[in-house]
Amino acid sequence: MKHVLCLCLGMFLAGPAVAAETIRYVALVDGGTQAGEQVVRKEDDGTTHVDFIFKDNGRGPELKEEYKLAADGTYSQYKVTGTSTFGARVDETFSRNGNAAKWKSTSDHGSQPVTGTALYSALGGTPDGFSVALTALSRRADGKLPLIPSGTLTVRKVAEAEVSRGQDKRSVQLVAMTGVGLTPTFAWATNGNNPRLFAFIYPGFLQLIEAGWEANADALEARQKQSEGEVLIGMEQRLAHPLSGTTLIRNARVFDSEKAILGDASDLMIRDGRIVSISNGGGERAKADQVIDAGGKVLLPGLFDMHAHFGPWDGGLHLAAGITTIRDMGNDNATLQQLMVQLEENRLLGPDVVPAGFIEGESKMSARNGFVIKNLEEAKKAVDWYADHGYPQIKIYNSFPKEVLRDTAAYAHQRGLRVSGHIPAFMRAQDAVEQGYDEIQHINQLMLNFFVTPQTDTRTLERFYLVARKTDGLDLDSKPVQDFVAMLAKKQIVVDPTLATFEFIHQRSGEQSPIIADVADHLPPDIQRSRKVAEMDIPDDATAALYTRSFDKLVEFVGRMYKAGVPVVAGTDELSGFTLQRELELYVKAGITPAQVLQIATWNGAKYTRTLEDRGSITVGRRADLVLIDGDPTLDIADIRKVALVIKHDRAYYPSEINEALGIKPFASPVMIQVQDSR
16 A cells, blocks of 8 residues: 555645644544644744654655645645655745746656646645645636646535534535546545645545544545445446347457467357357357457456555556456455445446455554454454455564464464465564465565564565665575575465566656556656656665666566466556556566466466466356457567456456546557347
């Protein structure tokens, strides 16, 4: 979830209050644990100061803002300084003098003429920026607010609620803002002529609410989930194309994921969401209710993203990329259970979810997902809950008490669950494997095996900076490295490297994120701009070169593990859809063939989610989770972006339609479903 907060906070920034007053907000996680605060102070001279700090899982931003507003409620002067979630320097300014606007950040600078009302859209800052946007929008008769450098912000009210604090009662409104990012942003606002932020809630993760009103947070979250669900049902109904009766896919080159080879053209018949027959292409035309003429295009099994943290607005991006199954690697349990039911009932646009049960240990640096435990008894209760709810595995996290790891892993195995995770603080990866791990998440958790000492606290940002500094100097042919890889291969320890996510360790301010660099022109301008912001503190060219060499060696290490027989699965932990596509490209860069990479993203995904009997290959009897590609990704893995049609069970999706609904320029023309005349 590392980008959840920065994406939400970078949208609007800073905010007003009434004269000479202070408003304090508290940031809550895990159903009430305070993880930060925001203090907004309005001075008599019209200057507003905002102090914001949020720390979860040993990381988070620390920001100070200062601004003045023009008569129309937009910024005349603005400044934010501090550090980002991963420690990068934040230093951004904006000013407007008459019709001349100019800005400068660590990643870009510019100026442009502006006529009339327009709000600067800052790259990084605090949630109080919702207040500025809301107030400025309330003064616009057309409900639209032009943005600087580009775009237009709109807002609409979607719900109301009454909150109370003792005898004090207040009516607040839930608003949906569009025009920034790929999906609507929801916030709770006060009513009246000058609305401001009352609460910002990211369901299952964060509740930021005005101090003194915390007791209302859970009810507001429940109401927000309901309202968001109503909007999302409309998306599923609009973008899904049900496949009733039988559907014939003609002339498709089928990828054999078990053998990692591309076959000749075939015809597939689908009924009730299952593959019922596969025959040689070009034969006698079978009768079907719908026909899809693949025209010789490549047909893949549905892709797996093996490291997601699913949110209700992620589904479209997953499906548009051909991802029909994700493994959720840590979420609020109640929220995830609710989302999975909505997916099963076709009330939510998105892939199927295979959940991993999150178990963390109690500490000041704990991530507050799933269960946070103190001892073996509590760990066993968490395992029991996940086993009883059908989870195939658990995920152990950074603060898990190492003294109970072995017994917890043994108990999980006894209950039939796989054991995976980060490496608990003050342990090495080889220790975790020896004590029962079946799988390790993230390439940095593997590499720290060679860099940590018994005193290294990997719950801090050191788990990123240590790998960035030291991997370049690691001899991959040395005996410790070779012995470690041999152990992983012998024990068949699965590795979920999330390489694309870790490209942030060498991205400098002003450089486009490698995740979207090749397709940036397909994305809205604000996304392009926001993805040029660095996350790591890289002060000079020498450091940048060192971190780049270290990342290249991480890529090489994944290739070496794969060739040594270590099982690899393709996960992301970042921007949905696009990150998996980049992840697969990096595996090819590591020396794995494109066909083998496709096998990793399909067959391996099914095998290690224990769903291989049901999906992961194009086989009679398995589910019709299928992806039609307008290109040949077995030759050029970049063609994986050219998704022309996605089938999930008994419903088809045109990625071009989904992308257009999200403000993305499509990557391929759709292959249309032809309904046959029943006469």
